[in-house]
Amino acid sequence: MRVTLINKSDSTGGAAVVSMRLVNALRDAGIDARMLVTEKKTDSPHVALAAQPLMMRRAFLAERLAIFARLGFKRENLFKVDTCGDGVALWRHPWVRDADIICLNWVNQGVLSLRGIRRLAETGKKIVWTMHDMWCMTGVCHHAGTCDGFRSHCGNCPLMGSRKSPRDLSFRTWQRKDDLRRHTGIHYVAVSNWLAERAAASSLLADADMTVIPNAFPLDEKYTPRPDNTGKTVRLLIGAARLDDPIKGLPILIEASQLLAEQPGGQRRYRLITYGGLKNPAALDGIAIPHTHLGTIPPSRIREAYDNADIVVSTSLYETLPGTLVEGQAYGCVPVAFDRGGQADIIDHGKTGCIVPFADDIHAAAAGIADGIASAAANLMTEETRHTMFEAVRSKFAAPAVAARYTDLFSRILRQ
Incomplete structure (x- = not known):
């Protein structure tokens, strides 16, 4: 053929x-x-x-x-x-x-x-x-x-x-x-x-x-256990080709970070890692938890970014099939995303990640993402979940x- x-x-x-x-x-x-x-x-x-x-x-x-x-x-x-x-x-x-x-x-x-x-x-x-x-x-x-x-x-x-x-x-x-x-x-x-x-x-x-x-997606043939995060900090990762593209919902992420920071011990509990291009570098202003921006990174370094994170976040207003969530699961990061797009094809809510109801109101949307992150951190950062995520994405993608x-x-x- x-x-x-x-x-x-x-x-x-x-x-x-x-x-x-x-x-x-x-x-x-x-x-x-x-x-x-x-x-x-x-x-x-x-x-x-x-x-x-x-x-x-x-x-x-x-x-x-x-x-x-x-x-x-x-x-x-x-x-x-x-x-x-x-x-x-x-x-x-x-x-x-x-x-x-x-x-x-x-x-x-x-x-x-x-x-x-x-x-x-x-x-x-x-x-x-x-x-x-x-x-x-x-x-x-x-x-x-x-x-x-x-x-x-x-x-x-x-x-x-x-x-x-x-x-x-x-x-x-x-x-x-x-x-x-x-x-x-x-x-x-x-x-x-x-x-x-x-x-x-x-x-x-x-x-x-x-x-x-x-x-x-290029996935490993066999699951490789990764070390548990023994520290007290939950590492969040979000990335895109252009991070401040309006579709990516960056203002929602910023407000969600502010809600996380307001939680008891939130400033010490959460750390955000971002990667991708920025048309306006000031777009990241307002992030309220410790934050590192990696800039645009080559495909060869994507795996390294996931290996140094626990939860992969998507605040996109809509996305056909967000690859960062597939890659995140394959590399051991629990995904948190809205229910508006192809996310439901990737995430089995409560088992391989958290799907959050989308809201047109930015405050409600940010609250949903913050709650999803907190839930994932409390319930899904386990070896069993990571193995389940890997097998799920490998069978489909x-x-x-x-x-x-x-x-x-x-x-x-x-x-x-």
Whole structure:
């Protein structure tokens, strides 16, 4: 079986990382898997550029310029809006022509146009589209947040600013996606049950063929006990590519730290470790417990960060499938997170972590996180819990398990 994945990059961004892991997992399972990208940074022989650099640059600029004009030449949301308005002619690429299955991933910003995806379908190739966010079910955004437009049809998009209208760019892109859906037999993969539920509630994908398969993670084959934290300090860890991205809910974390500090002995009991980029270094001001910021750390040092923590925290307002929680469990950190996203696919509340009800009110949300941390510290920082967490994530997220599920899906689609 020959499978060609298509993604913007082989290393930049979350979708790139997990797509590259999937290529390797499929190859380890005996599948001839390869990936086409418009940004190649690894030396993998199984990754190739989708086209000549000039062609890829032209497609990227053409799409961005069209969006820029529709935004009234304002840059604020330029890279929050995507349309698949332009792309390269991938249906002509030898790796596409030779493939049995085409697996689309994150294909915006000049990789493929919606017309190009339709051309791929017209070749007769079976197409699977792995969704890493909500873009396939919305007009132009990757996460709808509190907007419910995707449930009926898009238009009056908040991202369009002063240019929003009932028939704005979001509505027109929604129409083009609807036309694509009606004329192609794409099978969609959601990386979490939460994302599949959002798709089922959308006007675009409510009736789509869909399977839930999580992302693969590089996990140890066997559980290795780690020493108990014999000190009196509970070490909290939170990290992200960009820690002060509004989606990450940093203000909630800061207020939760203040609530922890107010507990009897809280200043001595808790210590916070953060990592990731910061657009505004002052965003961490207000943390009320002892705190260390590691900055941006390379993947080779991620394991070290988890080894020096007891609890991994996520205050994200929503997340498709938060990898820090999977990695945290695998490396012995108890996860604490909201119930808004793919967290429920990772955490078995009370057994492998704490899931906290999300609240729109920041004070209530922070109180929930603080309570979850206190509960995890009191009840779940045990060797038994760490072993249970490892076995749970390995059974669901280890590369062989994920590759087997994709192989079954591809085989089933090819028999249709």
